[in-house]
Every structure is written in C-alpha cells, then in structure tokens.
Amino acid sequence: MTRGALIVFEGGDRCGKTTQCSKLVEYLQSTGVDTQMWRFPNRSTSIGQSINAYLSEQAHLDDAVVHMLFVANRLEQRTEMLRLLAAGTTLVLDRYSYSGVAYTAAKGVPGLTMEYCKSLEVLLPAADLVVHMAMTPEATAARGGYGQERYEKVEFQKKVMEAFESLRDERWAVIDASGSIDDIHKQVVAVVQPVVERARAGAPLGKLWD
Numbered sequence: 001m002t003r004g005a006l007i008v009f010e011g012g013d014r015c016g017k018t019t020q021c022s023k024l025v026e027y028l029q030s031t032g033v034d035t036q037m038w039r040f041p042n043r044s045t046s047i048g049q050s051i052n053a054y055l056s057e058q059a060h061l062d063d064a065v066v067h068m069l070f071v072a073n074r075l076e077q078r079t080e081m082l083r084l085l086a087a088g089t090t091l092v093l094d095r096y097s098y099s100g101v102a103y104t105a106a107k108g109v110p111g112l113t114m115e116y117c118k119s120l121e122v123l124l125p126a127a128d129l130v131v132h133m134a135m136t137p138e139a140t141a142a143r144g145g146y147g148q149e150r151y152e153k154v155e156f157q158k159k160v161m162e163a164f165e166s167l168r169d170e171r172w173a174v175i176d177a178s179g180s181i182d183d184i185h186k187q188v189v190a191v192v193q194p195v196v197e198r199a200r201a202g203a204p205l206g207k208l209w210d
C-alpha cells in the first residue's frame with residue numbers, strides 16, 4: 001500500500017489559499033489521486049466553535065489558552081489524518097501547525113515563543129510540502145472582506161509574514177500569491193506533483209519540527 005501526501009497551504013489572511021486548495025484537490029482527483037481537502041481551524045468541532053467565537057471577536061481568551069485550542073483542534077484530527085495518509089489518501093490542508101506557530105509567535109507574548117509553540121505539536125506529522133502563498137500585507141488588505149476577523153490588521157500580518165519566513169526550510173515552496181488564479185494553480189501543480197509521486201513511491205512521513 002502506498003501512502004498519500006500531506007500538502008499544506010500557508011500564508012497571511014485573504015491570500016487566496018482556500019481557492020488554490022480547492023483547485024488543487026479538483027485537479028488531483030481528476031488525475032485519479034484520492035484526495036481530500038481539510039482546513040484548520042476545523043470550526044465544526046466543539047473546540048473549533050470556541051476558536052470561531054474568538055476569531056469573530058465574540059469571545060476573549062487568554063493568548064496561551066487560545067493557542068492550546070488551535071493545537072488541540074489539530075490533535076483531535078490526528079488519528080484520522082494518519083489513518084487516511086496510510087490508506088493512500090492525499091490530504092490538502094488549508095493551514096496547519098505552521099500557522100499555529102507563526103500567528104502566536106507574532107503576538108510577541110512573553111513565553112509564547114516559537115520553540116514553545118513547536119514543542120506542543122511534535123505528535124503530529126510534518127507536511128511533505130508547504131506551499132507558502134506569499135503576498136504583502138498591504139495587498140491582501142485591499143481584498144474584499146478583509147478586517148472582519150481578529151488578526152486581519154496590516155501591522156500584525158507583517159509580523160506573521162516574518163514568522164512564516166523564519167519557518168521556511170527545504171520542504172517549503174514559495175509562490176507569489178498576487179498573480180492570476182490560473183497562473184498560481186499551474187505553479188502549485190508543478191511543485192505538488194513530484195511530492196505526490198515521492199509519497200506514492202514510499203518516502204517516509206516526517207514528524208513535525210524534526
């Protein structure tokens with residue numbers, strides 16, 4: 001049995017990740033790759049509903065607590081994630097632990113460092129590929145709907161962008177998110193295809209932050 005690939009899209013708010021995740025899933029399925037799209041936070045669980053209340057400013061939570069909720073929201077999907085990957089399903093994730101670390105570290109709260117945030121997620125698998133949809137915070141701010149949720153502020157997004165940049169390693173592909181939807185999709189397909197092949201050929205799944 002060959003395993004599925006874990007493909008993650010990351011980036012600032014309103015950079016077009018969700019559109020590209022959907023297009024990628026559609027493309028992979030059309031080429032016969034068993035694929036599912038997931039998003040984090042998963043707002044449908046009870047933990048996800050607390051996160052949603054926080055993001056939509058209906059609830060106020062301590063920064064350390066909300067960070068733990070984001071982590072728990074991933075851990076509650078861990079068994080199913082590992083099961084699907086092992087069964088050969090490729091997962092395309094709209095955000096994952098990299099957002100968890102970047103957004104919390106960007107707050108600059110004493111003690112909530114990148115190292116601390118990383119340490120809470122070592123039970124989760126690492127992405128085979130992180131597609132970083134990079135765009136300046138000023139450009140995303142000009143997009144429709146911006147500013148509706150907590151964190152959608154240019155100064156904060158600049159810090160998030162810097163945090164993402166410091167997390168990049170050889171598993172990351174950076175794509176200019178300011179181009180056209182179809183151009184970006186072509187670039188995404190080009191970086192994803194070899195990763196899906198490698199997973200299919202038996203490349204081992206990594207652990208986060210190893």
Ligand code: NYM
Pocket residue numbers: 013014040041055070071094095096097099100101103104149150151152
């Ligand atoms: N976010 C997302 C975090 O702060 N920590 C996390 O672990 C994750 C997964 O939630 N502003 C933030 C980033 C976004 C928001 O927005 C989720 P969206 O539009 O559903 O991706």
